[in-house]
Amino acid sequence: MLTIDLTFAEAEMLAEILESFLGDLRLEIADTEKKAFRDRMKEEEQVIKELLRKLAAREKMRAEDENPPIA
Numbered sequence: 001m002l003t004i005d006l007t008f009a010e011a012e013m014l015a016e017i018l019e020s021f022l023g024d025l026r027l028e029i030a031d032t033e034k035k036a037f038r039d040r041m042k043e044e045e046q047v048i049k050e051l052l053r054k055l056a057a058r059e060k061m062r063a064e065d066e067n068p069p070i071a
Helices: 008-031 035-066
Strands: none
Touching: 008 035
């Protein structure tokens, strides 16, 4: 396992970059005729989705830290 410490600004920028790349990747998947290449791109799509999920969880933690529940 690899751990990278990111500031919240860095994590937000990384998520934006990944979302943009994901959109482009989906277009490439749709336009690719070779099954092996398309399958590889679909694997990349799943990895990117998982990274975005992890970044979203970090953003949720940040929001909770900034706005703790009122007791």
